[in-house]
Amino acid sequence: MELIVLAIKDIFRRKGKSLYLLVAIVIPVAILSTILLTFDNADSSLSNLASKFGFTLIVQPKNVRVDRINQIGVNTEEYIPEGVVREIEKRVREIILNPKDRIITVVRFYKDEKVLAGKYEVSSVVAGVDFKSELEAKPSWTLTDGRWPTSDREAVLGGTYASSRKISLNDTVTINGSEFKVAGILQNYNSSEDYMVFAPFAEVQKLFDKTGFVSVINIQNVSLDKDKKLLQAAVEDINRNIPNITALSPQQFSTMKYTLLKKTLKFLLAIVVATVAVSIFSIFNIMTSVLYSRVKEIGLLKSVGASRSQLLTIFLSEYLTIGLIGGMIGYPLGLFMTYLLDSFLLKLGTGVRVNLLYVLVALLVGVFCSFAASSYPIYRLSRIKITESFRTQWEG
Amino acid sequence: MDNSNGTAFLELKNVNKTFNLSYGEVTALEHVSLTINKRELVALVGPSGSGKTTLLNIIGSLDRPSKGEVILEGTRIDTLSEEELVHFRREKFSFIFQDAKPLRMLNVLENTLLPFNFFKPKNRNGNIRNEGIEIIKSLGLGHRLYHMPSQLSGGEIQRVAIARALITHPAMILADEPTANLDRDNRLFVIETFRKLSKEKDIAIVLSTHDLEIANRADRIVHLKDGVFLKDEAIACPPCKV
């Protein structure tokens, strides 16, 4: 029989205590895995978003605060005067090397508003857009149903928006007292647009008495796309010279959107550290009592010829096995918790994916907890003399 | 001292043992000199606290004397390092403790073979497992080979300890109160088994007991009191005295 087999047999004999230890290890591992996986999801959701954007440069009002961006990630509170658009285009043109490169500018106007859609009024994000320039910038924008609006009184609905309210083509939605006919329904892109109502730009501005103002200016340009340094230069130039606006690369924009989430996750990470500490402490206590109850057993093993290193092998492999099992249970539990967190709270929409690196991290953390808690008592016990082990009234 | 029935296997020369405690020193053994021969069955007898366990520990190199020498087959062993002693003990000694239960997660056969989890048997031909089975059978536990310790009686547990002691072919077995918790039949079984083994397998056996009926079945009784020898008494015809 191998020493390891001896160790494993012992784990099964001590089912109750082993289980207790296992729980103490599984909990921090599961929480840690949840956080890592959610971080990961946020990251990929972020890069999805950036690549989905299709824009090179985004300009929005300067005082848009992260925590005031509404829940689907658009600013519906602060506006920029339309006149800024020309100035921005001018500056971009000066920075790019080839003046003949096309610059497509897409402006949008966003407003949070109760919209009568179907039977009920629902609070919605209304986007005023110029469908022509949008399509020019994003030829992949696709309708699953209907056509693009041809008149001022027609609207397009985000896929989720339409389906969740059971609105179909040619129904009407009433925005701020004006009726719009639903001309088309957008394909779902797993982005905030799935939840929006799109209507012609000038109409929406007028509806909300905001003619001459926009919420966001998006610029598309090939040479800036290709050259990150050039893009950065344009961003800096605009920020320096035009007051009251903030220019961002799509990456920066998305990052901003997730700053808050990341702050929350970092806070959770601190909790994990605390959980791990508590867990190590409680494992330490269990270990100590378990191990001290095993003093006679250690004396016996030594008396039949076990050397110190062999004893260490037995006991360490016993507790490392528990640590490994803890990691192996904690990780899937973390996956499940990530799934719950995402479905009910965060809605990052990236799905839950297994990350091999994190499997490794989970196993290591499990082993670490177990090791950190057991190595000292194990070390001390392995030094106990046979004569001591039988004299002392250790009981267990 | 009667050394006539064998050759000297182990010798203690003027051994003292003191323990340093917070409130002072405790002398457990004083000026103990003793020779143990091959094939000899020796009983250490004395009241509780008289130093029997301490003496057994020193004989078996589990503990070192404070003064004096321990000589095994001509080699002084009380000065060896702990590492050297581990190898020494594996080869020469087997221990039976009053309090050492077999490992609870192993069955009778596995407990018997336990020492070979830690070292390879030397100079053996034949299958170790089969030998283990033979030893267990010879101790009357043939029907218990694959039983777990929790299913055994006290007497059976002590036989497992004896089987485990025998599997390594020791030159000497040291047994601390091996009969203390047993009923009379089992006590007699243990001492008779020891008698037989010492003669048939050339094993020197030292046991401690405060049971004179048991002690009188040994070849020799060493009486201890307060860590000093009272007398060293050879029993001419051990079983006859019972």
Ligand SMILES: Nc1ncnc2c1ncn2[C@@H]1O[C@H](COP(=O)(O)OP(=O)(O)O)[C@@H](O)[C@H]1O
């Ligand atoms: N490790 C030790 N530390 C302190 N005192 C000890 C130790 N071992 C034995 N003693 C003392 O030595 C004396 C002899 O003990 P022991 O050898 O156990 O006697 P016995 O086995 O005959 O009952 C006792 O007074 C005991 O308290």
Ligand SMILES: [Mg+2]
């Ligand atoms: Mg004793």
